[in-house]
Amino acid sequence: MHLWVWIALGALVVLVIVEQLRIFKANREFRKKDEIFQAVTENAADMIALVDVKGRRLYNSPAYKRVLGYSPSELSETSSFEQIHPDDRMRVLEAAREARESGVGKRLEYRIKHKDGSWRVLESVASTIRDAKGEVAKLVIVNRDITERKRAEQQLEYNLFHDLLTGLPNRRMFMDRLQTSFARVRRETGRSYALLLANVDHFKVFNEAMGTKAGDHILTEIARRLSVEIRQDDANARDRAAGSDASLFRLGADEFTILLENVGDPSDALRIARRLQKAVAAPLTIESREVRASASVGIALTTAAHTRPEDVLKDADVAMRRAKAMGGSRCEVFDEAMHTRAVGRLKLESDLRTALMERQFRIHYQPVLQLDTRRIMSFEALLRWEHPTQGLISPYCFIDAAEDTGILVSIGHWLMVQACRQLREWEVNDRSGSPMHVTVNVSARQFADARLANDIQDALQQTGVDPSRLQLEMTEKIASADPKLTVTVLSHLKHFGIGTVLDNFGTGSTSLVGLRQFPVDALKIDRSLIREMQTDRSASDIVELIILLAHKMNLKVIAEGIETARQLERLLELGCEYGQGYFFSQPMEAKAALIFMRQQLVARKTAGTS
Known part of the structure; x- marks a missing residue:
């Protein structure tokens, strides 16, 4: 009996020793894990906190001091929710409640106050620690400071708008x-x-x-x-x-x-x-x-x-x-009237593009004659639009829209090539033997376009026309808009041997100094002055001054818009050499222009034999 007692005691001692060894090993594992946890949390850049289900702080990693400025003692004196922005607290509390109930924490962003009073933005992820009963007892919260990232995102969004x-x-x-x-x-x-x-x-x-x-x-x-x-x-x-x-x-x-x-x-x-x-x-x-x-x-x-x-x-x-x-x-x-005009303008611009693609533009030619002999000196090439439903349209109805949209540059290049080609055809069929010229109008967009010189050379090379037979005409307004550009462009044209005419002269703002600098060959007196010269003394005086000025500068003078015999007589009295207008001929198609040339030749020969 005594022996069995000693055996039982011995077994009990062995069991105690085994249990102590197990507890020792468990404690050693726990300390190792705790050391690893401490090593991770002590050196982590992110802030790691351990809180109970009531939000009381049980542990805060040193990163809190680096990021938020609070010491461990300062953090221990307050609840983890006190530094959270008032507008964000309910979201954080709700996320904590969901984590306790579901055991799964979700990622969220919230603002927390720095010790200096500023607000930092944290990105937070929570995980749960359960007790022996399987209930959530603690939360491990990993917080990352994303303030700079959010600031950069806000700046990017600001720059976007x-x-x-x-x-x-x-x-x-x-x-x-x-x-x-x-x-x-x-x-x-x-x-x-x-x-x-x-x-x-x-x-x-x-x-x-x-x-x-x-x-x-x-x-x-x-x-x-x-x-x-x-x-x-x-x-x-x-x-x-x-x-x-x-x-x-x-x-x-x-x-x-x-x-x-x-x-x-x-x-x-x-x-x-x-x-x-x-x-x-x-x-x-x-x-x-x-x-x-x-x-x-x-x-x-x-x-x-x-x-x-x-x-x-x-x-x-x-x-x-x-x-x-x-x-x-x-x-x-x-207003509505303006709206109607705007809609009409948009349709006009669309129709102009269609007209260029479908070759609806036509060229009519008006002769420029030597007033005393009625000999044709040149033809001015005038643009017309043969609209499929509206018939022949004057450029006054569409030139502004074409200019604004830039399509006039393309139209101008086409007109220059066609006019030169027509001039070449006339030269082949002309029997008078006298040199013929053609004058082409240049828009403001064309004049300022860097491709103007190349377009002119291209037209001359395609048609084989002598450059001296081509004349370019620009308004006084275009020439005076940028005097430096005008001098440069006209000098290039002069170098090519191309003549230049200053149109609408007498109504613009060209100074005499500017006119002296412009290397032009002729001045064309504006039609309004010719129309009013018989009834307005000042208009007549201006016409006389322009003719006198042109002669002093060795420039030719062309009167535009001659419609009556009295206008012609007065211009001859003033010494104007050249002119054009409905008194001689309205603008006409190329075939009609050739017939007109032949009629003028016959008339001159008849006058010479009589």
């Missing part, structure tokens, strides 16, 4: 706001808005004369002034407890737009537009120089006819262009 030069909302944001306003107006009866489109007048001149840096300074200052005026208008509207809600945007280049909510009367928009113009017109100083800018403003109000947000912008653009066409520094309100 704002103009970098002026800081104003850009076209992208404008179109978004316009879409919102458009949808609201269609949804809510009685709501309306207006759009102001402002364009800085002659901004290209500022850039060319003062440089792009000065141009940027002008745009920045204009943007500041417009912003101040709009804020003042909003303040006044609040004082009146009514009024417009105005937003300013920079569309790009030298264009700004103002969206006016709750404006239904054009007069309200016009009042604001004029105040903005006044602000822009105030002098500003750049590099010790006083500069004055101005703006043209187009105004459009939303109507039931608008089916897309962009429609009101197009209307404002039409009104703005009208303001610029009327001299600039004006406000124009879009």
